[in-house]
Every structure is written in structure tokens, then in C-alpha cells.
Amino acid sequence: MTTEIAIENIAQYVGQKVTIKGWLYSSTRKGKLLFMRLRDGTGITQGVAFRPEIGDELFETLKRLGQESSLIVTGEVRANDRAPGVPKGYEVNIESAQVLQDTQDYPIGLKEHGVDFLLDHRHLWLRSRRQWAIMRIRATVKRAIIDFLDSHGFLNVDTPIITPSAAEGTSTLFEVDYFDEKAYLAQTGQLYNEANIMAFGKVYCFGPTFRAEKSKTRRHLAEFWMVEPEMAFFDLDDLMAFEEAFVSYIVQTTLEKRRAELEVLERDVSVLENVKPPFPRISYDEAIERLHAIREATEDEELKELLKIEWGDDFGSPHETELTKQFDRPVFVYGYPTAVKAFYMEPWPGRPEICKSVDLLAPEGYGEIIGGSERMSDPDLLVEAIRRHELPMAHYQWYVDLRRYGSVPHSGFGLGLERTVAWICGIDHVRETIAFPRTLTRMRP
Ligand code: 4AD
Ligand code: MG
Secondary structure, three states: OOEEOOHHHHHHHEOOEEEEEEEEEEEEEEOOEEEEEEEOOOOEEEEEEEHHHHOHHHHHHHHHOOOOOEEEEEEEEEEOOOOOOEOOOEEEEEEEEEEEEOOOOOOOOOOOOOHHHHHHOHHHHOOOHHHHHHHHHHHHHHHHHHHHHHOOOOEEOOOOOEEOOOOOOHHHOOEEEEOOEEEEEOOOOHHHHHHHHHHHOEEEEEEEEEOOOOOOOOOOOOEEEEEEEEEEOOOHHHHHHHHHHHHHHHHHHHHHHOHHHHHHOOOOHHHHHOOOOOOOEEEHHHHHHHHHHHHHHOOOHHHHHHOOOOOOOOOOHHHHHHHHOOOOOOEEEEOOEHHHOOOOEOEEOOEEEEEOEEEEEEOOOOEEEEEEEEEOOOHHHHHHHHHHOOOOHHHHHHHHHOOOOOOOOEEEEEEEHHHHHHHHHOOOOHHHHOOOOOEOOEOOO
């Protein structure tokens, strides 16, 4: 009897005869032994073929198979400490095999390739160990996000992708032709979330969002996924307490469920283990002081130049990077200048030049992974803000209505999935955290 298994569950089958359907990742030969690294999408394991056992003909066939040939193998699972793989420590003693397709000349070798070449071959690159590990981690992060929110009283309400107006500035809109009317791909679901909380209390949307970002940084995609929780009867302090619990849960859950994948990425997990409440909280004013002090202290002239900043300026990545280096876990920066933030943020009581905004910056130089705020709850202030930002009032009437009929203090935030995954994985660029990245210079494959 043989059982068809997924490699990720191989530990349960030691001593049993199993069938694995997959692809050849690589192979090496030692005399009469052929070691085949097999992958099936859920893991990688070592298949061992022994010439006297399987016969010359099959041995020769297997020996000649090229990388990424598809095949089905059957054999007994053995524990072997030295066997590589994910999970490691297991191998299959091949008894029989059926080749579906012998592939020769697979374009991606196990050697180094340039990133442009790899991105051109993204449809194949996804099969590589590191990319595979990243996508598995991404799925777990996504699952953790949903589990946390669903078990904390949130209702998942989907928000539209085709929208008539901007919510996060007019400079990054992707235009679409909506039956001869101008429309845009959503930059955020937030404004609709604000309508939804007045109906359902706590809600979240989680979907793709679009920004025509003209920047070629390692943090920007043109299409990215954002989870946006929004809560009625929630102020800025409630928001920070909620965010730190949320992010800690995501990180700890990923650590628990994706150890093997993090190991493939050679991630230093000790940093992630620190990610527990409370997170440090500093005001924008204090952040500026800290940045000035860092500038004073450095002898690196280039860095000094990059870190130039005055009160009122928004942070660039170098500022966020240097600030986060001072902490061993994510840090909140709150109370940004009103002028650098979106139109809908609640003014700081007694200091209208700043607002009740808060960004969460990830450590190790990763920077902003969450942007959020308490929202304006007064209809007259909101109308004024819409005017000040020169937004077309007619498009925002419904949004102002929310403040006319039972307005309450409320808050919410958006967490960028790709930036969060990049940080958890410890990788350089967000483009590897999504299966088919869309950037300024790329929308293929
Ligand atoms: O700070 P942002 O622009 O906030 C909003 O859109 C709010 N409406 C969210 C809310 O309060 N409901 O974006 C939120 C997060 C950022 O912190 C970042 O993680 C991610 O979305 N993000 C991007 N990720 C990848 N590529 C881009 N171009 C991104 N722009 C924002
Ligand atoms: Mg932001």
C-alpha cells in the first residue's frame, strides 16, 4: 500500500511507503547512488535511488533528468539527520518512478543570476527555494492578519476598487475609463470603511491597492495589498495599543508556523522574537530632535546630507532607517505635521499644525509598515479640510454625511502586506514578496 503525501507532512510517514508528485530540483550522483532533491510545492526532500534496487534502466533515466523535470516517485520514508530539505532530516528511498516530462535547458540554474533576468523569468523563478519560502511566509502573514481580526470582533467588508476620487493625494492615481467617465483605481478602502463602521462597528478590508508611484525605491509597488482595519469609538491611544497587539501576533504566529522557511532565508529570528508589546512611542517633535542629534553625531558626510530635515518636513527613507536603528522593535511616531498628511486626520487639540496620525516604523531599517490616524469627526472641520486640499466637494458629500448623522470618534490604519513580509523575511526589496510584482518599470510577466 502506498499513500500520496505532501512533502511538508513527510515526518508523519517514516517507515511507510509513499508517493510524491513533483519536480526535480537538483541531483547528484555518488557511484551507484543518485540523490535527487524533489520539490512538490509544499516542501523539498531527498529522493535516494540505488542502482541495484531500481535496475539499470530506471537509474539511467533518472540520472539524465534535467532540472524541473516532472515526475512521480514511490518509496519508503526514512529519517536521516543529514538529509537536506524543507523539512530537513527525511528522505525517500525510491522504489519506482514515473517521468511525466524530462526537461532539459531549464533557464534558471542554481547559480547566481541578475535580478532583471530573474524578474523576466518570474513565472519560473517562483519555484526557487528562496522565492518559495517568501511566498509561503506571505500566505501565513495574510492568514494571521485575517485570524486576528476575525477573532477580535471585526467584520470583513469589501470596498470598491473603481473609485471616482482620490483619498491619498492626487499624484499617484491610476486613471481608468469608466463608461466615458474618469475614474481611478483605489489607493485605499478607508473612506468606505468609515461608512461601514457606522453600520457594523469594527470592519476591515483587505485587497489590492494601486498607486502610480513614480519612485523606484525598494519599498514601492504600483499594486500592493493592504489590510485596513477601522474602528468606531476609537482614539489615537486605542489605535496604538491595538496595532502593537496586532503586529506582535502576526510576527509571533509567523515565527511559530514558518520556522523552516525563515531558515531557508537565513533570517536572524532573534530580532523577531523581540516583537512584543509595548512598542516605544515617540512624537514627531521628538523624532526630529533625535534626527538632529544623529546628524550632529555622525562623521559620515553623505549621511549628514541625506538626513537634512527641518520641523515640518516629511520623513524620507533615510530618516526612517536611522530612527528605527535606535530601537529593538517597531516604533510608533505620532503627531505628524498636518501639512504632510492626508486631509481626513483629526487635528491635535490645541495644536492644529499637527494631527492625530501615527505611523509604525519597523526596525532594522525597514521603516513605515503602517500608516493610520484618528479621523476628523467634526463635519465643519472636514469641509474646511476638503476645501484646503482643493478636492471636489461633490465627490465627498457622502463622506461628510458620516459626520452629520451620529458622528463618533473613530480611527483606523493600513498595514502594507509586502513591506511587512519584506521585514519579516529580512529581504531587501518588496518586489520579491508578491508573486507578480508591478512597479514603475515592470508589469510583465
Ligand atoms: O500610509 P498609507 O498611504 O495610508 C493609507 O492609505 C491609509 N488610508 C490607511 C488607513 O488608514 N486605512 O499606506 C498604508 C501602508 C503603508 O504604511 C505601507 O506599508 C503601504 O501601505 N504602502 C505601500 N506598500 C507598497 N508600495 C506602495 N507604493 C505603498 N504605499 C503604501
Ligand atoms: Mg503613509
